[in-house]
Amino acid sequence: MEKLLEIKDLNMYYPISADTSFGGSKSFLRALNNINLDINKGEILGLVGESGCGKSTLGKSILKLIEPKGKVFYEGKNILDFNSKQLKTFRKKAQMIFQNPYASLDPRMTIFSILREPLVVHGIRNKQEIKKRISEIFNLVGMNEEDLKRYPHEFSGGQRQRIAIARALILKPDFLVADEPVSALDVSIQAQIITLLKDLKEKLNLTILFISHDLGVVKYLSDRIAVMYLGDIIELSDTNSLFTKTKHPYTKALISAVPSIHEKTLKEIKLEGDLPSPKNPPKACKFHTRCSECMEICAKKEPEIIKISDSHYVKCHLYD
Ligand SMILES: Nc1ncnc2c1ncn2[C@@H]1O[C@H](COP(=O)(O)OP(=O)(O)O)[C@@H](O)[C@H]1O
Numbered sequence: 131m132e133k134l135l136e137i138k139d140l141n142m143y144y145p146i147s148a149d150t151s152f153g154g155s156k157s158f159l160r161a162l163n164n165i166n167l168d169i170n171k172g173e174i175l176g177l178v179g180e181s182g183c184g185k186s187t188l189g190k191s192i193l194k195l196i197e198p199k200g201k202v203f204y205e206g207k208n209i210l211d212f213n214s215k216q217l218k219t220f221r222k223k224a225q226m227i228f229q230n231p232y233a234s235l236d237p238r239m240t241i242f243s244i245l246r247e248p249l250v251v252h253g254i255r256n257k258q259e260i261k262k263r264i265s266e267i268f269n270l271v272g273m274n275e276e277d278l279k280r281y282p283h284e285f286s287g288g289q290r291q292r293i294a295i296a297r298a299l300i301l302k303p304d305f306l307v308a309d310e311p312v313s314a315l316d317v318s319i320q321a322q323i324i325t326l327l328k329d330l331k332e333k334l335n336l337t338i339l340f341i342s343h344d345l346g347v348v349k350y351l352s353d354r355i356a357v358m359y360l361g362d363i364i365e366l367s368d369t370n371s372l373f374t375k376t377k378h379p380y381t382k383a384l385i386s387a388v389p390s391i392h393e394k395t396l397k398e399i400k401l402e403g404d405l406p407s408p409k410n411p412p413k414a415c416k417f418h419t420r421c422s423e424c425m426e427i428c429a430k431k432e433p434e435i436i437k438i439s440d441s442h443y444v445k446c447h448l449y450d
Pocket residue numbers: 144145146159161179180181182183184185186187188408409
């Protein structure tokens with residue numbers, strides 16, 4: 131399998147305001163803990179985990195929308211070293227869509243202008259070419275060309291997400307980061323947008339990182355799935371084995387919490403306690419405070435990532 135993206139030793143520290151009144155120094159929240167991950171050409175990789183575990187941070191990091199530490203190789207080149215000219219070229223190839231498309235669609239612009247803007251920014255000025263590209267992509271996302279003269283507020287949430295997808299795809303990118311693109315939509319509309327993304331991936335040869343806190347959504351769409359917990363990827367697997375040969379106790383708990391996706395093969399595993407604060411995560415295995423299979427070593431030593439098979443990895447002492 132050909133790799134599109136190789137993430138090496140990626141770390142992200144956010145500065146947070148510490149209480150300096152007692153002489154405290156500036157402190158940091160470690161949102162990504164040494165992430166190593168490949169994304170293969172043409173796949174949909176699902177990224178799942180509870181809110182605050184670092185999914186959006188990882189998505190933004192690999193597009194250099196924020197400044198993490200480490201390396202992100204895109205087609206062999208480290209994008210974190212790119213200068214502004216290289217970044218501009220990269221931005222044509224790699225795009226992001228968000229949970230709330232309304233926030234990213236300028237309310238004063240018509241849909242046509244919204245879709246034209248990225249083309250103009252990237253030097254496409256020929257009016258016929260612009261019209262052709264816009265109508266092609268608008269049809270592909272299942273919208274009606276008459277709607278191009280309307281404004282964002284005239285559309286439903288699902289239609290706005292289609293418009294945001296059209297804008298993300300107008301420059302014919304190869305890679306798309308979709309950050310919770312259906313989380314704000316009604317369940318019936320969610321299915322339409324997911325089907326659309328799957329369809330667009332095939333038609334346009336896209337590679338997609340699909341972020342969601344909802345395992346059910348991720349299962350339907352993804353070729354592989356990475357599970358995150360407090361800044362770590364704790365399990366990475368092809369979708370089938372993740373559900374049939376689940377390894378990590380956290381993944382088991384996540385799956386067992388969604389009865390419709392595991393055919394009652396797992397008895398419900400309750401997560402103990404609350405999610406710890408990412409500002410002060412537990413030492414060693416970060417999951418040990420909630421794990422029903424916790425052993426002595428788990429609070430003392432951080433587990434390594436262990437290869438279960440060619441397509442299945444887990445970070446847990448049970449498999450040492
Ligand atoms: N700009 C920021 N400054 C400080 N902390 C942040 C910032 N953005 C995110 N965080 C923190 O980093 C952690 C990961 O956040 P995020 O990547 O948004 O998680 P997710 O997308 O999984 O909900 C959270 O604890 C969040 O509060």
